[in-house]
Amino acid sequence: QVQLQESGPGLVKSSETMSLTCSVSGISVTSGGYYWGWVRRPPGKGLEWIGSFYYGKNSYQSPALKSRLNMSVDTSRNQFSVSLTSVTAADTAMYYCARGVNMGRFDYWGRGTLVSVS
Amino acid sequence: SSELTQGPDVSVALGQTVTITCQGDSITDYYANWFQLQPGQAPKLLIYGRNNRPSGVPERFTGSTTGRTSSLTITGVLAEDEGDYFCGGRDSGGDVVLFGGGTTLTV
Numbered sequence: 001q002v003q004l005q006e007s008g009p010g011l012v013k014s015s016e017t018m019s020l021t022c023s024v025s026g027i028s029v030t031s032g033g034y035y036w037g038w039v040r041r042p043p044g045k046g047l048e049w050i051g052s053f054y055y056g057k058n059s060y061q062s063p064a065l066k067s068r069l070n071m072s073v074d075t076s077r078n079q080f081s082v083s084l085t086s087v088t089a090a091d092t093a094m095y096y097c098a099r100g101v102n103m104g105r106f107d108y109w110g111r112g113t114l115v116s117v118s
Numbered sequence: 119s120s121e122l123t124q125g126p127d128v129s130v131a132l133g134q135t136v137t138i139t140c141q142g143d144s145i146t147d148y149y150a151n152w153f154q155l156q157p158g159q160a161p162k163l164l165i166y167g168r169n170n171r172p173s174g175v176p177e178r179f180t181g182s183t184t185g186r187t188s189s190l191t192i193t194g195v196l197a198e199d200e201g202d203y204f205c206g207g208r209d210s211g212g213d214v215v216l217f218g219g220g221t222t223l224t225v
Binding site: 004037039041045046047048049052058060062063096098101102103104105106107108109110111112 | 148150151153155158159160161162163166167172204206207208212213214215216217218219220
């Protein structure tokens with residue numbers, strides 16, 4: 001059974017860099033056929049796509065976040081991560097990682113991790 | 119335009135039928151997907167493609183698309199259906215994911 005679980009700092013200071021990790025079980029992030037991505041939801045607002053990648057091929061990032069965003073993969077731990085630099089209060093959100101059958105069809109999600117920027 | 123616009127929040131009685139809409143130019147190129155978000159739970163894919171349900175999603179959830187509008191219909195709403203519903207999908211260029219602003223369903 002595919003499972004994803006996010007982990008993060010909980011609280012980050014403004015202007016610093018936040019890093020989140022998604023631990024995947026039940027499937028390898030290197031297996032073909034799937035995208036892996038990040039989505040966030042600020043308090044009281046809607047979902048916002050952050051970025052996705054297809055292992056060994058392409059990486060896609062939100063134009064609004066691209067300049068502050070870095071995504072990486074740790075194949076030895078079957079994890080993928082995202083870091084966001086120069087955070088502000090606007091980056092306070094619940095952050096989700098997800099598996100996608102295609103760029104928009106996210107079929108498995110984690111429960112999310114809340115990040116607050118002080 | 120590169121955005122998806124959802125209809126207003128809705129409130130329905132148990133057993134009624136409700137339709138939630140999502141509009142956007144990208145829907146003419148790529149079907150929208152529908153997701154359910156409930157407090158404390160992982161988001162859930164409800165509908166993908168023209169009108170496909172992942173395993174485990176009840177038949178009362180159906181989708182349809184006409185032109186630039188995608189719709190999610192819940193027939194015979196249950197109390198457990200209360201939550202937030204989002205449409206999402208690729209933009210017309212295919213390399214950006216868009217989400218609608220969300221619709222809150224109150225039962």
